[in-house]
Amino acid sequence: MExxxxxxxxxxxxxDQKIEYIYGYPGxxxxxxxxxLAQQDQVKHILVRHxxxxxxxxxxxxxxxxxxxxxxxxxxxxxTNAVTGIATAFMDSIPMVVLCGQVPSxxxxxxxxxxTDMMGVSRPVVKHNFAIKHPSEIPSTIxxxxxxxxxxxxxxxxxxxxxxxxTPTDKFEYNYPESVSLRSYSPATRGHSGQIKKAVELxxxxxxxxxxxGGGTVGGRASAEATELARxxxxxxxxxxxxxxxxxxxxxxxxxxxxxxxxxxxxxxLHHSDLILSIxxxxxxxxxxxxxxxxxxxxxxHIDIDPSSISKTIAVDVPIVGPAKSVLLEMLALxxxxxxxxxxxxxxxxxxxxxxxxxRHGGRYELNDANGLLKPxxxxxxxxxxxxxxxxxxxxxxxxxxxAAQYYKFDKPNRWINSGGLGTMGFGFPAAxxxxxxxPDAEVVCVTGEGSFQMNLQELSTCSQYDIPVKIVCLNNQSxxxxxxxxxMNYESRHSQSYMKSLPDFHKLTSAYGHxxxxxxxxxQLMPALEEAFALKDELVFxxxxxxxxxxxxxxxVPKASMRDMWLSKTERT
Amino acid sequence: xxxxxxxxxxxxxxxxxxxxxxxxxxxxxxxxxxxxPTEDPTLSRLTVTTxxxxxxxxxxxxxxxxxxxxxxxxxxxxGEHIEREMMLIKLKATGQHRDEVKRTVDIFRGQIVDVTSxxxxxxxxxxxxxxxxxxxxxxxxxxxxxxxxxxxxIARGDKILSI
Numbered sequence: 001m002e003x004x005x006x007x008x009x010x011x012x013x014x015x016d017q018k019i020e021y022i023y024g025y026p027g028x029x030x031x032x033x034x035x036x037l038a039q040q041d042q043v044k045h046i047l048v049r050h051x052x053x054x055x056x057x058x059x060x061x062x063x064x065x066x067x068x069x070x071x072x073x074x075x076x077x078x079x080t081n082a083v084t085g086i087a088t089a090f091m092d093s094i095p096m097v098v099l100c101g102q103v104p105s106x107x108x109x110x111x112x113x114x115x116t117d118m119m120g121v122s123r124p125v126v127k128h129n130f131a132i133k134h135p136s137e138i139p140s141t142i143x144x145x146x147x148x149x150x151x152x153x154x155x156x157x158x159x160x161x162x163x164x165x166x167t168p169t170d171k172f173e174y175n176y177p178e179s180v181s182l183r184s185y186s187p188a189t190r191g192h193s194g195q196i197k198k199a200v201e202l203x204x205x206x207x208x209x210x211x212x213x214g215g216g217t218v219g220g221r222a223s224a225e226a227t228e229l230a231r232x233x234x235x236x237x238x239x240x241x242x243x244x245x246x247x248x249x250x251x252x253x254x255x256x257x258x259x260x261x262x263x264x265x266x267x268x269x270l271h272h273s274d275l276i277l278s279i280x281x282x283x284x285x286x287x288x289x290x291x292x293x294x295x296x297x298x299x300x301x302h303i304d305i306d307p308s309s310i311s312k313t314i315a316v317d318v319p320i321v322g323p324a325k326s327v328l329l330e331m332l333a334l335x336x337x338x339x340x341x342x343x344x345x346x347x348x349x350x351x352x353x354x355x356x357x358x359x360r361h362g363g364r365y366e367l368n369d370a371n372g373l374l375k376p377x378x379x380x381x382x383x384x385x386x387x388x389x390x391x392x393x394x395x396x397x398x399x400x401x402x403x404a405a406q407y408y409k410f411d412k413p414n415r416w417i418n419s420g421g422l423g424t425m426g427f428g429f430p431a432a433x434x435x436x437x438x439x440p441d442a443e444v445v446c447v448t449g450e451g452s453f454q455m456n457l458q459e460l461s462t463c464s465q466y467d468i469p470v471k472i473v474c475l476n477n478q479s480x481x482x483x484x485x486x487x488x489m490n491y492e493s494r495h496s497q498s499y500m501k502s503l504p505d506f507h508k509l510t511s512a513y514g515h516x517x518x519x520x521x522x523x524x525q526l527m528p529a530l531e532e533a534f535a536l537k538d539e540l541v542f543x544x545x546x547x548x549x550x551x552x553x554x555x556x557x558v559p560k561a562s563m564r565d566m567w568l569s570k571t572e573r574t
Numbered sequence: 575x576x577x578x579x580x581x582x583x584x585x586x587x588x589x590x591x592x593x594x595x596x597x598x599x600x601x602x603x604x605x606x607x608x609x610x611p612t613e614d615p616t617l618s619r620l621t622v623t624t625x626x627x628x629x630x631x632x633x634x635x636x637x638x639x640x641x642x643x644x645x646x647x648x649x650x651x652x653g654e655h656i657e658r659e660m661m662l663i664k665l666k667a668t669g670q671h672r673d674e675v676k677r678t679v680d681i682f683r684g685q686i687v688d689v690t691s692x693x694x695x696x697x698x699x700x701x702x703x704x705x706x707x708x709x710x711x712x713x714x715x716x717x718x719x720x721x722x723x724x725x726x727x728i729a730r731g732d733k734i735l736s737i
Contacts, residue, residue, distance in 0.1 A: 088602055119588055122596060123588075123591065123592060123595050124599045127642070128642040131587070131588070148642060183641065183645060183737065184642060184643055184644060184645040185642050250676070306640070307636050307639070307640075308633065308636035308637050308639075308640050311629065311632065312633060315629070496608075
């Protein structure tokens, strides 16, 4: 039997888990682990410039690949800096394992240097956390962490490792388990057949159905099955912000996305539907608007791996607890052998009604012919064109996020990477880095604003160190656009602290780190700048695109109202 | 409505804080909470009394079940069950009132477990209503100190909460 120190066990366990990259930052409590890391080259480490970025890199890698991302940080500030990223992953159900150093167990509780109760701090924002009590527990705990993080409803798992658990001279038997089981944890592996049958009957009898594809479809790798089901039944499909790409946006059955800045047709169709089939969408407040007015005539079938997501905000009629993929496959099998044929004409009226609704707003926006200021929407449309709709779009948070989600049409799952639940500004840039590192041949774009970007711009340095040539599309409106929009709408345009008065010269800033920047101020400059940027395959290019600061995101749900109550422009209401 | 939820929990450091944290994090209410190891040293049994609408109680049980260290749970109020709480209470017992306190303790089938010339310390077991009724029968003016254990509960009949 092999004898290893705790520090060596950490690294060996990661090797045995086939982890290629970890992201982190060294410090006192993890020095033994970093020393073990340096003595091998199978697990590669990316040194970020702030621990928050490490968590977003790991998170975005997980979103793109479906495999858990891994972070290594030191105790105290290293751990607390990671908390925002852990919470981001938690809210969006992203598998992640975060290894945190801790002061030696003999000092815990004594307010030692760089001591933080990371078990306590992280507890509300993790799926689970572990504290290592003996070095020999390290391999099995790491195995459990990966198992918990990536099974059931995925989520982040923290392992707190006191420094004396990794002492190089204390060696113990190493044995990485093939698999682990926990008596208190057994996520559902398939849905209840009776419920699935009931759901299929409702689907066959529906006259105004809508399929609601959520993040659970994308995360559960069930997009192909969801698409097949929708096409088999000819049902209209709306994909939530987290579910974008879960059904192809170019498919005529796609209505756009629902909720606060969703399309007129998606929101209106949901409101008038008689059946909603939710596939891993959790009816959060940004989708439902006022819950008591939500879709009054709809029966709801809700497929979710997490029972607590079902009937949490909206009471459902047919709950199905299970993985989206297996439940959908079972539904497809039932439909295939059903003696009741799918009535092709049953939805004719519904579709013609929906096609009428499509004409009402249709994603229109007004171009600035007079002053020549670019509109954010046309920038995203140009980005879609230049990348042929096939890029990984890693977004920050704010108006640019909504515009990117509205105007970049995702045909594939796992291509739209954004902080949907927590809404973390500063997410987009490190997220793009995490994706680009693993998919070096893919186009990876960070769509950001000058506000969000400045929350993690230090990572320009990491990109220089590891040659990570992401493209940064910064929609620069010199203000915190979404805050400003709300101030315009609700606070008589008092722009309290939403104006960015002294922006850096992004040329000088990015060139200080060895990167390139291109400024775009007019429509004529836009396409040539994008062409130039995307032709530079091996360079990080920052596109500082000046846009109209007065633009608002529409449609927008009217607060405390139903799904059909929307602002369609600054002056037009439903 | 008031519910009594019994939970089998891995007997591990930090498991209790997850349960307590969950209640505050999700704005659920805890009225009483008791916890102790079971005959199986790897398991603790926790009893929590809470109140809320059916939807809230459904969320509480689902969210508790989601905690990795929760092995099993049951809402005892869904069936026939026995509920007990113990109280230790120090009462002023002087002059002619001393006899009256003794009589009231007997009526409630309590026991005087410690005595001084002016104080009775009484041990009383029962459901929450009984303990509260005792305090009002004695009169709050005579109560010097109380400590209640919180509710423990178990199902009647052959229903068993075990793994």
